[in-house]
Structure formats: C-alpha cells, structure tokens
Amino acid sequence: MLYSFFLLAVGLIVLVVGGELLVRGASSVALRVKISPLVVGLTIVAFGTSAPELFISVQSALEGSPDLAMGNVVGSNICNLALVLGCTALIFPVPVHRDSIKIDWPMTIGSSLFLYFLIHDYLISAIEGTIFVLCLTIYTTLIIIKSRRENHKGAEILEEADLPEKPSKNVWLDVAFIILGTLGLAFGSDWFVDGAKSLAISFGVSERVIGVTVLALGTSLPELVTATVAAFRKATDIAIGNLLGSNIFNILSILGITSVIQPIDVNETIVSEDMLWMLGITVIIFPMMHFKRRITRLEGLLLLLIYSSYIYWVVQTR
Known part of the structure; x- marks a missing residue:
C-alpha cells in the first residue's frame, strides 16, 4: 500500500512539473512566431494546465481502465465546483463577472x-469524441x-499562469522544456x-471509486493551491471563470481526445449516480452566482458540505 501511495505522489509531482515545462516551452515558441498573448493564453495555457488529466485519461483507457479515465473527469469537475470553489469562497468571497453567468456557466x-x-449507451465512441473536440x-x-x-485579456491570462508576455532568449531551452514536459x-x-x-x-474498492476520489483530488490539487493562495491575497476575481473553464475543457477536450484515441466504456454507476452529482452541483452554483454577484463564505461552506457528503456517499456505496 505504501508503494501505491509513493507511485501516486511521485507520478503527481512529475505530472505537474511536466505540464508546467510544456506550457512554458510551448508558450514561448508560440510567442516567438508572433502568435498573440491572447491566443496563447486561451489555447496553449488552457491545454497545458489540463495536460495531466488528459495523459491520465488516455493512459487509463489504453490500459483497459476506463473507470479511472471517466471517474477522473467527473470527479475533477465535482471537486472544482464544490471543494476548490468552496475553499476559495470560505477564505474570501468570490466575485462573479457577467461573462461567467452569460457564457461560462451555460457552456x-x-x-x-x-x-x-x-453516454446512456455506456460508451463514448471516436465519432462522439470528435464532436466534443469540434x-x-x-x-x-x-x-x-x-x-x-479586451486587449489586456491575454496579458491577464499569462500573468495568472506566471508566464512572460515575450518569448525567452533561448529557443533551444524552449524545445528542451517541451521535450522534458512531454x-x-x-x-x-x-x-x-x-x-x-x-x-x-489494496483497499478492495472499484477503480471508479479511486477515479472519482483519489485521482480527481490529485489532479485538482494545482487548482486548489492556486485558488486558495489567490483567496488569501484577496485576488479571487477570475477564480470562478477559471474553474468553469476547466470543467468545460475536461469534458470536451479530455474525454473528446481520449475517446478518439481509445473509445471509453462508461460505468453504469457513473451515469446513474456520479453524473447526477456533477449536474446537481453545477445547477446549485447558478443561483449562488446570481445572488449579489458573488459566492459568499456561507455558500462556500455549503459547497464544502456538499463535497463532503459526496465523498461520504461514494465511500459508503463503494
């Protein structure tokens, strides 16, 4: 069991570092060929931050563990809107911008x-994956x-990701970052x-349970750390937009690309239970977003209680 936790910890650290290196190298190369910071921020940075989840899902599907792939995505989406948003709002209320209500939440x-x-036929085919990517x-x-x-938008995204707006001075260093990151x-x-x-x-539980709990929490840790640090600095302006964007990317990109590479068999429990939790939490935050245009500390506490209830339910019904 200790070896399993060791593999998880080392794997997660290498994943996070690899994603960071890939984003830095690819962003610098893109800026070098005159791609605007806005496009870099909305494409390369968005893809790079979700790269660990993508590689995990593809690896799981190829190794014949589709429950890990699907559970990771559904669990991460639940974790983003219940645990990460809940912790952030509990530390400092999260303001809600108009675009988050009119664009991000509907999407x-x-x-x-x-x-x-x-997925009611319990399969995500290559054709359906292609539709997601489109x-x-x-x-x-x-x-x-x-x-x-909004000319400042690209700069804001790169600044949030701690990336420069100009390419590095050494193109070979960028290439090395991309190779090492991959x-x-x-x-x-x-x-x-x-x-x-x-x-x-070791625990005698299904891969679905590990997917929606351990894998989901592990891959959401970077977002949790980033969001809570921002909350302590009272800089939560774009927190909810980032989390909603991450959920959109998880579904359309990660499941889309994974199923194109290897069609995903979907566990019936994920369809009938976990997906309903994900949909329910997504619906619940909508009135929270509308009320005073911010997520309050009390609402943050409610989201944390919902996440705790979900984890308790998963463990009890394993």
Missing part, C-alpha cells in the same frame, strides 16, 4: 448535459473573437495510473 451545464445524454474548437474560437476587444507527462501519468490501480486493489 458548462450545456457540455455536462450533452455528455450525460450521450465543440471545444468552436467555443475557443468564439471566446478568442470576443476577447480581442516525457514528464508520459511517465508521470503511467506511474499515477499504476499507483491508482494498486491502491484500488
């Missing part, structure tokens, strides 16, 4: 409902077109998935 619930009705491409393109009116993601995902599978065997 989040829309992609979630689309996924829910699509939807993400259209959504990202529309966001870029809209954001071009290798880190490949090896890290392999170790992380192996650790998760070993943990499931």
Whole structure:
C-alpha cells in the first residue's frame, strides 16, 4: 500500500512539473512566431494546465481502465465546483463577472448535459469524441473573437499562469522544456495510473471509486493551491471563470481526445449516480452566482458540505 501511495505522489509531482515545462516551452515558441498573448493564453495555457488529466485519461483507457479515465473527469469537475470553489469562497468571497453567468456557466451545464445524454449507451465512441473536440474548437474560437476587444485579456491570462508576455532568449531551452514536459507527462501519468490501480486493489474498492476520489483530488490539487493562495491575497476575481473553464475543457477536450484515441466504456454507476452529482452541483452554483454577484463564505461552506457528503456517499456505496 505504501508503494501505491509513493507511485501516486511521485507520478503527481512529475505530472505537474511536466505540464508546467510544456506550457512554458510551448508558450514561448508560440510567442516567438508572433502568435498573440491572447491566443496563447486561451489555447496553449488552457491545454497545458489540463495536460495531466488528459495523459491520465488516455493512459487509463489504453490500459483497459476506463473507470479511472471517466471517474477522473467527473470527479475533477465535482471537486472544482464544490471543494476548490468552496475553499476559495470560505477564505474570501468570490466575485462573479457577467461573462461567467452569460457564457461560462451555460457552456458548462450545456457540455455536462450533452455528455450525460450521450453516454446512456455506456460508451463514448471516436465519432462522439470528435464532436466534443469540434465543440471545444468552436467555443475557443468564439471566446478568442470576443476577447480581442479586451486587449489586456491575454496579458491577464499569462500573468495568472506566471508566464512572460515575450518569448525567452533561448529557443533551444524552449524545445528542451517541451521535450522534458512531454516525457514528464508520459511517465508521470503511467506511474499515477499504476499507483491508482494498486491502491484500488489494496483497499478492495472499484477503480471508479479511486477515479472519482483519489485521482480527481490529485489532479485538482494545482487548482486548489492556486485558488486558495489567490483567496488569501484577496485576488479571487477570475477564480470562478477559471474553474468553469476547466470543467468545460475536461469534458470536451479530455474525454473528446481520449475517446478518439481509445473509445471509453462508461460505468453504469457513473451515469446513474456520479453524473447526477456533477449536474446537481453545477445547477446549485447558478443561483449562488446570481445572488449579489458573488459566492459568499456561507455558500462556500455549503459547497464544502456538499463535497463532503459526496465523498461520504461514494465511500459508503463503494
């Protein structure tokens, strides 16, 4: 069991470092060829921050563990809106911008409902995965077109990700970052998935339970750390937009790309139970977003109680 936790910890660290290196290298190369900071922020940075989840899902599907792939995405979405948003709001209330209500939330619930009705045959096929990727491409393109009116938007995204607005001075260093980042993601995902599978065997639980709890929490830790640090600094302005965007990307990109590579068999329990929790939490935050246009500390506490209830329910019904 200790070896399983060791694999999980090392795999997660290598995944996070690998994703960071890939984003830094790819962003610098993109800026070097005159791609605008806005496009870099909305594409490369968004993809890079979700790269660990993508590699984990692909690795899980290829190794014949679709419950880990699907559970990781659904569990991460629940974790983002209940645990991460709850912790952030409990530390410092989270303001809600108009775009989050008019664009991000409708897209989040829309992609979630689309996924829910699509997987009632308990399979995400390559064709359905392609549709997800096309939807993400259209959504990202529309966001870029809209954001071009806000010239500061790209700078804000890069600043939030702690990335420079100009390319580095050494192109070979950028290439090295991309190669090392990709290798880190490949090896890290392999170790992380192996650790998760070993943990499931050790505890005598299903891979679905490990997917929606351990894997989901592990891959959401970077968002949790970033959001809570921002909350302590009282800089939570873009927290909810980032979390909703992450949920959209998890569904359309991670499940989309994974199913194109390897169709995903979906556990019946994930469809009938976990997905309903994910949809329910997404619906619950909508009136919270409307009320005074901020998520209050009391609402943050409520979200944490909901997440605790979900974890308790998963463990009890394993």
